[in-house]
Amino acid sequence: xxxxxxxxxxxxxxMDGNGRWATQLxxxxxxxxxxxxxxxxxxxxxxxxRGVEYLTLYAFSTENWGRPAEEVSAIMELFCRxxxxxxxxxxxxxxxxxxxxxxxxxxxxxxxxxxxIESRTADCDxxxxxxxxxxxxxxxxxxxxRQIASRAAAREIAAETIDESTVSAHLYTASIPDPDxxxxxxxxxxxxxxxxxxxxxxxxxxxxxxxxDFREEQFDEALNEYARRERRFGxxxxxx
Ligand code: IPE
Ligand code: IPE
Ligand code: MG
Numbered sequence: 001x002x003x004x005x006x007x008x009x010x011x012x013x014x015m016d017g018n019g020r021w022a023t024q025l026x027x028x029x030x031x032x033x034x035x036x037x038x039x040x041x042x043x044x045x046x047x048x049x050r051g052v053e054y055l056t057l058y059a060f061s062t063e064n065w066g067r068p069a070e071e072v073s074a075i076m077e078l079f080c081r082x083x084x085x086x087x088x089x090x091x092x093x094x095x096x097x098x099x100x101x102x103x104x105x106x107x108x109x110x111x112x113x114x115x116x117i118e119s120r121t122a123d124c125d126x127x128x129x130x131x132x133x134x135x136x137x138x139x140x141x142x143x144x145x146r147q148i149a150s151r152a153a154a155r156e157i158a159a160e161t162i163d164e165s166t167v168s169a170h171l172y173t174a175s176i177p178d179p180d181x182x183x184x185x186x187x188x189x190x191x192x193x194x195x196x197x198x199x200x201x202x203x204x205x206x207x208x209x210x211x212x213d214f215r216e217e218q219f220d221e222a223l224n225e226y227a228r229r230e231r232r233f234g235x236x237x238x239x240x
Contacts, residue, residue, distance in 0.1 A: 011182075
C-alpha cells in the first residue's frame with residue numbers, strides 16, 4: 001500500500017532542536033549536535049528506502065557563525081569526523097553528497113573534508129544528499145543577482161530575457177528540483193533563511209520532535225502527512 005502514495009521527489013529538513021535536547025538532559029549543547037548525527041543516518045536511510053531522490057539537510061546557517069566559538073568549533077569538528085566516518089556507508093547506499101553554501105569561511109581542514117565527501121561520492125546515483133553548510137538563502141540570491149548582472153554587463157545574456165529560470169540557474173541549487181516538502185523539527189514555525197526562493201510551493205511541516213529524537217518512523221510520518229496534502233499550485237481542483 002505505502003508504495004502507492006505520492007512520494008516527494010525532494011525533501012528538505014531544517015534539523016533544529018539539538019541544543020534543547022541536550023539542555024533538557026542536563027548536558028552541553030554540543031552533545032545534542034553529536035546525538036543528531038544518528039538522526040541524519042536515519043533520515044538518509046529512510047529517504048533511500050522510500051525512493052526520495054533529493055534530501056537536503058540544513059546543517060549550519062551563515063548566522064550560526066555568531067554562536068559561541070566553542071559551539072562552532074565543536075560543530076566543525078563533528079562535521080569532519082562524520083564525513084570521514086560515514087563516507088563508505090554513504091557510498092554503499094548509493095548516496096551522492098553535494099554541499100551548498102559559502103566556502104570562504106571554513107578552515108582548510110573543513111574545506112578538504114567538504115571536497116572529499118563530494119568527490120568520493122560523485123559516482124553514486126540513488127539519492128542526492130544536499131548539505132547546506134554555511135548556507136544563507138539571502139546570500140545565495142544576492143550572489144545569483146551579482147552573477148546575472150555581470151553576465152548581462154558582459155553581454156552574455158540580454159537583460160530582457162532574464163526570467164525565473166535564469167535566477168534558478170544561478171543559485172547553488174541550479175541542478176536540483178525545488179523541494180516538495182520542508183520539514184522543520186523542534187516545533188518552531190519559521191524558515192530561518194533556508195531555501196526562500198526554492199520553497200515557493202513546498203509543503204511545510206513542523207513536527208515538535210527535537211532533531212536528536214528524529215528516526216525513520218518520524219520520516220515516514222512526514223511522508224504520510226505529505227500524502228494527505230492537496231497541492232494546488234494556484235489552480236482549482238475538482239475536490240470540494
Ligand atoms: C540545530 O539545533 C543545529 C544547528 C543550528 C547547528 P540548535 O543548536 O539550533 O538547537 P536549539 O534550537 O537551540 O534547540
Ligand atoms: C536553523 O536553526 C539553522 C539550522 C538548523 C542549521 P537555528 O536554530 O539557527 O534558527 P533560529 O535561530 O531558531 O531561527
Ligand atoms: Mg535552533
